[in-house]
Amino acid sequence: MATLKVPDTAPSPTQDSEKLKKAFHGLGTDEKAIIWILGHRNASQRKKIRYTYQELYNESLIDRLKSELSGDFKKAVILWTMDPPERDAKMANKALQSKDKGIDHLKVIIEIACTTSPHHLMAVREAYCSMYDCSLEEDIACRVTPPLRQLLVGLVSSYRYDKEVVDEIVAKSEAAKLRDAIERKQLDDDDVVWILCTRNVFQLRATFECYRQIYGNPIDQDIKCCGTGNLESVLQMVIWCIDSPEKYFSKVLRASVVGLGTEEDSLTRAIVTRAEVDLMKIKEEYFNMHKTSLDDAIVGDTSGDYKDFLTTLLGTRL
Amino acid sequence: MATLKVPDTAPSPTQDSEKLKKAFHGLGTDEKAIIWILGHRNASQRKKIRYTYQELYNESLIDRLKSELSGDFKKAVILWTMDPPERDAKMANKALQSKDKGIDHLKVIIEIACTTSPHHLMAVREAYCSMYDCSLEEDIACRVTPPLRQLLVGLVSSYRYDKEVVDEIVAKSEAAKLRDAIERKQLDDDDVVWILCTRNVFQLRATFECYRQIYGNPIDQDIKCCGTGNLESVLQMVIWCIDSPEKYFSKVLRASVVGLGTEEDSLTRAIVTRAEVDLMKIKEEYFNMHKTSLDDAIVGDTSGDYKDFLTTLLGTRL
Structure with missing residues (x-):
């Protein structure tokens, strides 16, 4: 359920491009017009506008927005105007450049890997290869150290089955495997990684629910009790992203x-x-x-x- | 460089379908005609023929071939007539059903993961999800045990950068990492897995060459010296598939x-x-x-x- 409101009959990409060009014209920029147009167009319409604007004025709409706007408004409009897979590839790349020792910068990669569709994730990986001359997983493998590396490479490499198929026996047996790793405080266990990186999200939700019913606590809470390291924090985030x-x-x-x-x-x-x-x-x-x-x-x-x-x-x- | 010979002006899919229907007609099957037609059409032409045949006769060409032909000839014609990603998904699934304790049945999965284009591998994963209601990597994770599991899941999940970009410094440093794992006889080392599963094939070839120059032997030979287990055999196969x-x-x-x-x-x-x-x-x-x-x-x-x-x-x- 989206919040974006798109008019029933939107103006043509040419009309939108002309209005945007006009909004850039002269001394001040007409930010209201930019918000009015771009803030009411879906991804496919924005793509057509980017294309048409380039054709009409021989300049990139994104570059022009960069030079016209500023601050957080500029960042938001640019991210919104980009092609979603390219936007996510760019955010992931920026995150991987971070020198931060914590895991805050990795959030965006976990979000892309665990809250978007398999098809979108694949498009992000394609975009990443085109934009950065290497694969997303290659950059993660080089810049993230164990034990996070295996998990993150696995998550971004996933192409999960996307229909609601759940096997309760699998849920029970894999809840037990996760429990075992938690009890041994071995969260980098191979079982934890492959369960979280290959199972479809509906199956995983059933597994988490099964865990809660059998062992009493939500799984993210038990993981938190294993320690306060980066792996614990990342695993909790992964579970939240997948679960809801x-x-x-x-x-x-x-x-x-x-x-x-x-x-x-x-x-x-x-x-x-x-x-x-x-x-x-x-x-x-x-x-x-x-x-x-x-x-x-x-x-x-x-x-x-x-x-x-x-x-x-x-x-x-x- | 393909060996397939396709006529400069191939008959239309309708003409081909009509000739195939005629070849199936009557008591004996006209195998020569089937070979003549399907054996001289590329994947895109065969796709159009499958589609047109289905439209014209309301039956699946593949099913009809199954009922008309026999033995190794049948198997070959069916595999050839299938959509390549579906064909590979089917072969991978069949391999995963094997009760064989060895690794011979895993060959086909390694071939698909390491000798086809990133785009084709992705199409195989898509086809696998559509055909078997789960992902390829999910089936591998369930049916292959460690230490092969992590490597195989990683290989089939790869989406390697596909242009010839090689960094000699990376080649040298990763040759040293591989050497270290070989010397410690720890071939299931995380470094081995991520290097083989994420680097582009041109980079990996440079790394293997670098290994040979610095340490004297081809890397597959040194891996063989580590032991005669399944992991050693699979790693050699992976290296052969990537190298040439x-x-x-x-x-x-x-x-x-x-x-x-x-x-x-x-x-x-x-x-x-x-x-x-x-x-x-x-x-x-x-x-x-x-x-x-x-x-x-x-x-x-x-x-x-x-x-x-x-x-x-x-x-x-x-």
Whole structure:
């Protein structure tokens, strides 16, 4: 359930390109027009606009947006205007350049690997090869050290079966395998990796549920008890992403707006990548979890064109 | 360099379908006509024929071939007529059903993973999901035990960068990593797996060459010295497939025709899967290695329609 609102009869890509060109023209940029046009077009329409704009004006729309806009608004509009697989490949590549010792920068890779469709993940890998002259898994293997390496390479390399086929016997036997690894505190166990990296998400949800019923606690909670290392944190994140992308993203959004200051990068990423996927469900989940609306939280925490753009993608601002 | 010979102006799929229908008609089947038509059409033409035949006669061409033909000839024609990704998915699935304790049945999976293009491998994974309601890597993970599991799942999950980009410094450093694992006789080392499963084939060939120059022996030979287990055998096969698919397949073909009796399954697989890819180079390699022609060996070892079909794909019989 997307939040993106697209007009029933959208203007042609040529009309949109002409209006965008006009918005760039002169001294000031007409940000309102940019939000109005791009914030109400789906991925396929934006693709046509990028193509038509290039044909008409012999310049890249993305490059022009880069030179016209600034700050968080610019980042959000650029990510939104890019082809989704290229956008994700770019975010993954940027994450892999990080010198950060923690795992925060790896979030985006886990999100791409565990919350998007097998087909989309494959398109991201194709885009990555075209854009960076090497494969995504190759870069992960070089830049992430064990024990995270095997898990992350496995996750991005997955091409999960995408229909709801669940085997309860498998769920029980694999819940036991996961339990065994948790009890031995050997979370880098080969069984953990292959179960999480090859099973379809419906099967995995059944396995997690089976685990909870048999062993009493949610599996992510038992993993947390194994330690406070990077592997534990990554595994929890993987389980959240697979178990319920809506809950996971409402947590990401909550973390990005609570407290002093806003984590704009996480906020932008969550809104931009999910607006056409499941942002409506994420909003519902957010409300259930926090008894306050995501829209209000974002309106309270952001301002200006950035706020207007995000609320447009959230479907609250027409 | 393919051996398949396709006429400059092939008949239309409708004409081909009509001729095939006629070949099935009556008491005896006209095998010569089947060989003449299907043995001179490329994958895209065969796809159109399958589609057109189904439309015209409301029956599957593959099913009809199954009921009309027999023996090794039947197996070869069916594999040839199938869509290549579906054919490979089927062969991989059959291999995974094997109760064999050895690794001979895994050959086909290694071939698909290491000697075909990243794009083809991806198409095989897609086909596998459609045909068997689970992913290829999921079936491998369930049916192959460690230490082979991690390697095979990694190989089939790869989406290697496919252009000739080689970094000599990486080649040297990864040759040293492989050497280290060989010296410690720890071939299931994580480094071995990720190097073989993520690097592009051109980079890997440079790494193998670097290994030979620095440490004196070809890497496959040093791996052989580590032991006679399944992992050693699989790793050698992987290295042969990556290093030179032509040499690898000329070995497979040699093994299938020498000695008493013929291994028809290997022979059929090698000819059918490579006729449109590099069978010409395999023939040259075969001649260089054995000073005798592959065509002669096959003609001497097979007979009847099966022989006629294989030699048609080999481009020696018009």
